[in-house]
Amino acid sequence: MKKTIATILKEWILLKRDLGGIALLFLMPVMLIIVMALVQDAPFKDYQELKFDLLLVNNDKGRLSEDIIQGFKKSKNFNVVESVEGKLLNDSLLKLYLEKGDYPVGIVIPGGATAEVVNAANTLANELSQKLGLGGTVPAREARNTAYVRLYFNPVSKPTFRSSIAFAIDKYVTYSCSNLLVERLSKLSAMQGDTTAPSTNFDQLFQGIGVKEEMLHDNLQDKKLINSTQHNVPAWAIFGMFFIVIPIAGHMIREREDGSAVRIILIPNTRFMVSLGQILFYTLICMVQFWCMVAVGVWVLPLLGLSQLYLGANALALIPVSFAIGFAATAYGYFIGTVFKTINQALPLGAVSVVILSALGGLWVPVELLPSVMQRIAALSPMNWGLDAVNTITLRGGGTQQVLLPILYLVAMGLLLWLFSMLYEKARKVSVQ
Amino acid sequence: MSWAIELNHLKKQYKNAWAPALDGLSIRVKEKSITGLLGPNGAGKTTSINIICGLLQADEGTVQIFGNPISNTSSNIGHRIGVVPQQIALFGNLSAWENYQYIGTLYGLPNHQVKERATYLLERLGLIKHADKRVNRFSGGMKRRANIIASLLHNPELLILDEPTAGVDVQSRAMIHTFLHEYHQSGKTILYTSHHLDEAEELCEEVIILDEGKLIAHGSPAALIEATSGAAKLEDVFLSYTGRTVRD
Numbered sequence: 001m002k003k004t005i006a007t008i009l010k011e012w013i014l015l016k017r018d019l020g021g022i023a024l025l026f027l028m029p030v031m032l033i034i035v036m037a038l039v040q041d042a043p044f045k046d047y048q049e050l051k052f053d054l055l056l057v058n059n060d061k062g063r064l065s066e067d068i069i070q071g072f073k074k075s076k077n078f079n080v081v082e083s084v085e086g087k088l089l090n091d092s093l094l095k096l097y098l099e100k101g102d103y104p105v106g107i108v109i110p111g112g113a114t115a116e117v118v119n120a121a122n123t124l125a126n127e128l129s130q131k132l133g134l135g136g137t138v139p140a141r142e143a144r145n146t147a148y149v150r151l152y153f154n155p156v157s158k159p160t161f162r163s164s165i166a167f168a169i170d171k172y173v174t175y176s177c178s179n180l181l182v183e184r185l186s187k188l189s190a191m192q193g194d195t196t197a198p199s200t201n202f203d204q205l206f207q208g209i210g211v212k213e214e215m216l217h218d219n220l221q222d223k224k225l226i227n228s229t230q231h232n233v234p235a236w237a238i239f240g241m242f243f244i245v246i247p248i249a250g251h252m253i254r255e256r257e258d259g260s261a262v263r264i265i266l267i268p269n270t271r272f273m274v275s276l277g278q279i280l281f282y283t284l285i286c287m288v289q290f291w292c293m294v295a296v297g298v299w300v301l302p303l304l305g306l307s308q309l310y311l312g313a314n315a316l317a318l319i320p321v322s323f324a325i326g327f328a329a330t331a332y333g334y335f336i337g338t339v340f341k342t343i344n345q346a347l348p349l350g351a352v353s354v355v356i357l358s359a360l361g362g363l364w365v366p367v368e369l370l371p372s373v374m375q376r377i378a379a380l381s382p383m384n385w386g387l388d389a390v391n392t393i394t395l396r397g398g399g400t401q402q403v404l405l406p407i408l409y410l411v412a413m414g415l416l417l418w419l420f421s422m423l424y425e426k427a428r429k430v431s432v433q
Numbered sequence: 434m435s436w437a438i439e440l441n442h443l444k445k446q447y448k449n450a451w452a453p454a455l456d457g458l459s460i461r462v463k464e465k466s467i468t469g470l471l472g473p474n475g476a477g478k479t480t481s482i483n484i485i486c487g488l489l490q491a492d493e494g495t496v497q498i499f500g501n502p503i504s505n506t507s508s509n510i511g512h513r514i515g516v517v518p519q520q521i522a523l524f525g526n527l528s529a530w531e532n533y534q535y536i537g538t539l540y541g542l543p544n545h546q547v548k549e550r551a552t553y554l555l556e557r558l559g560l561i562k563h564a565d566k567r568v569n570r571f572s573g574g575m576k577r578r579a580n581i582i583a584s585l586l587h588n589p590e591l592l593i594l595d596e597p598t599a600g601v602d603v604q605s606r607a608m609i610h611t612f613l614h615e616y617h618q619s620g621k622t623i624l625y626t627s628h629h630l631d632e633a634e635e636l637c638e639e640v641i642i643l644d645e646g647k648l649i650a651h652g653s654p655a656a657l658i659e660a661t662s663g664a665a666k667l668e669d670v671f672l673s674y675t676g677r678t679v680r681d
Contacts, residue, residue, distance in 0.1 A: 006538035010527065017526050017567075259520025263583065266486060266518075267539045268511030274539070 003270060007277025008284075014251070015285070021247040025289055029240025030296055037232040037306050054078040055094045055106035062114025064176045068107070068149070071172035098154050105157065105165055108150040116147035117177055118184075125184035136191040138184055149173065227307040229297055234390040235363040237293030238383050241286040241329045242357065245350040248282055248333030253343050275422060279330055286326025287319075294318070314399040318390065321403055324410035325386040331414035331421070332382075338421040357381045385409045436500070437591050437622035438462035438485060443494035445480055445646070454480040455491065456646035462639075464499070467613070467623040469633035469654075472643035473675050478626045479519075481643070482593055485624075486516050498591065512540070515589030519596045521576045522583065525569030529560060529579050532568060533586055540587040547586060554582040557612055574605030581609065591622045598629060610636055634667040642674055649674045 015021060054072060058065045072078040082089055084097060094106040122140035129136060149169055153162050255261040264274050297309025311318065333350070340346035358364065360374070361381030370378060378384045389406035392398035438461065445455040455477045462468045472478050483489035484496055487503060496503045498510045523532045530551065537547030555561040558578040563571065568579055581597060594613075598606045613636060617623050627633055633640055634654045642650040642657075650657055654667045661670045 002541075003539050006535050010524070010531070010535045013531060014524065014526050255524075258525060259518055259522040260524045262488075262518050262520065263522035263536065264539065265488065266511075266516050266522075267536070270539050 001273075003273035004277040004280065007274045008281045011278060011281040015247075018247070024246060025240070025244060025285065026292060028243065029236050029289065029293055030300075032236040032239065033233055033293055033296055034301070034304065036236055037228045037301055038304065040232060041228040041306055051077060051079055052105065053081050053103050055084075055089055055097060055103050056080050056082050057089045057091055057094050057106070057108040058082060059111035060109040060113040063180065064114040064117050064147075064173065065109040067176035067179070068109060068169060068172045071168065071175065075168065095152060098152050101154055101156070104154045104161070106152040107169065108152070110147060110150070112144075113147040113149065116144060117173075117180055119143065121177065121180040121184045124181055125188055128185065129188045136188055138187060229301050229307040229309050230394065231366055233293055233297035233301070233309045234387055234394070235358075237290050238325055238361075238386045238390070239354070239358045239363050240293065241289055241325055241386075242332065242354045242383060243351070244282055244286055244289075244329050245333035245336050245354055246347055248278075248330065249337035249340065249346040249350050250343055252334070252337030253340065253346055271425070272422070275334075275418075275425075279327070279334065279418060282330040282333065283323065283326040286329050287322045290318075290322040290326065310394060312394040312397060314393055314397075317393045317398070317400040317403060320400060320407055321386070321389045321393065324389070324407040324414075325382075327414040328382050328386070328410040328417075331417040335417040335421045338424050358383050360384070362387060382410055382413055435464040436461045437464040437466070437498065438624065439495075439497040439500075440481065440484070441495045441497075443481070443484065443491045443496070445477075445484070445489070445491050453646050455484075455494075458494070458643070458646060458648060460641050460648055460651065462622065462624055462641075464622055465617075465620050466638050467617040467625065467636060469637035469640040470624055470626045470643065471630065471633055471640055471671060472649075475645075476643040476675075477646040478643060479595060480646075482516070482595055482624075482626065485593060486514065487511065512587060513590045515584040515587065515592045517581050517584045517592070517594040517597050519599060521568070521580050523568045523576070523579060526567055528565045528567050529555065529571075529582070530564045532579070532583060536583050537586045542587060550586050550588065551582065554585055557615075558582055559608055574601040577601045577605060578609065581612070585616070589621070591624070592616065593624045595626050596628065597625070598627065598632065606632070630668040630671055631666070640667065642671060644675045 056069065058069070069080055072080050081103070084093070087093065089097075089106075091108055094108065097103050098106050119140055120143060122138040123143070126137045126140055151162075151166060151169065153165075252261075264270055294309060294311070298311070302308045336346050336350040336353075340349065358381075360377050361367075361383030362370065362378050363383055367375055367378045367384065367387075385406040389403040389410075392402050392406075396402070440458055440460050443455045443458045444453060446453045454475075458477060458481065460481075470478050470481065480489065484491050485498065485503070499513065501510055503510050523529075524535070527535065533551040534544070534547055537551065538544075542550070551564075552561070555564050558581065560575060560578055560582070563575060568576060571579060577597060577600075581594070584592065592613075597613075598609055601609070610632070613623060613625070625633070625637065637654060639651070639653055640657065641648065650670070652660070654670075657670045658664045658667060661673050664670045664673060
């Protein structure tokens, strides 16, 4: 064991003296986390926290347009804009601003839309009144079919954004129509002297019915979990941990080239203990890296106006997860440093492979947003195992038991790569020359 | 007579090589002797040393160190051998002290013993003032001496040196020679390869000349010079046996 501890100390001294290596291990992931979290903040806030300006031309000025405007105001995601630079919007101005890209979405509520809805409600109320034998009618005419609310988008708007706006308007129109229908029925009832007509308004009647999002676990209530911080901090921390392949592989090849590796080989019964020391040391460094990145997410990102990283109720379960990721990353670096002969071969290939594994593993874009084929491929990336384990703890309220499988995968991968590297190294031709 | 090293009918053929590196080589090195292993490039010197150290396995033949058959996992024998590789087998970003502390621990030596031994060797090889400097800031001669010290921390009975004075200045070379002479005097066996034949003539009790993986000549420098007609020094003997054709 003394040999292993001596190796850990030796690696520590060497790392301390390699400022470039330290920068690569710690500053690079910090920069990545900060930059990517800032860059992806807006896309992650789409449809959640961002407030959009919504151009509105209200040619209706009636109940329907009032309900639509109120609906958008209540949603808190939209700022209804009816005039720009002091000019009241009309159809052509609205299209002009959208084409210029100044605004994402515009709505034109046609004149007479409310009248059309009222007419429809009256027609329906009359039919119901007749069928129910209530008697009496409210004024109604033939439907004109000209009450379509027109929706215009900035051409670069995403399809999901377009459909969510369309759904929202549809909902407000339905609400307005239903409200009017209930009112007409009440009116008809009142005309018949029916004292049992609804005494409460539509909102009160239906306030207990609707859709409300709930979290899967009680301990996650009131947390805004899907955000840039929550995705980017673990993702780039894991990326940074796997980037340890560069210093490890470089270090191993340099030791072979400058002859110091031969010194170790010449000392009997030493190879395994030295290798164990190196693996333990770099795994420890990876864990320190991970927790530094977590600290950045908890304390630094909020200073930049980003959300604070939420670690979940079982944050301590992240310790074995960070160990497993660190061990897999270290063993991968060890493997690259063993099988490649020169730094010129190992470093570019090591770096590119980490980038590919990270892209496949859902580090750049959440796996849920990838096509189904890519999602299946993502399941093969060790970085995905790591990210999934972290997300299980932070987002899904899981503990150590729930992440045992990804931990097992990562440790098994690490052990296999390490074993293969040791055997490969043993078979390598070494000379005192 | 006890033998420190016995190589019997060693054969080694590298893949894709046009000729065997060792072709039935049999040599013996006396215990407590200082022996030069000489030969032109490609003669089989380094292959022999790699086999003795356990870094390489012969295709055929046997190796005995102090009468014990060697395998590349033979740790007991490994601890009795010190090898000074031709490369500077030290960690350049560590100081000499840090290197010796680490290497000494890997040899299983207690801290105080490493300290004592390293201090003695650093003093003897003129590096004590530079012990805290990083090895990659040493001159070529200092690196060579530091490299030798690392191989002597565990006080090996058999010291094998592969070109220990390659590229060093006259002063460093003299210091290394003096030290090796003293080490030999303390009852240790030294096997030494070099292209400096004057050095071998001055230092070695016996020389072994190899060529094309075979033993060409073996004896004391004086005896070999005497036995070779027209030879005045070891270099003449060497050229007489190996010819003047340049080897690559």
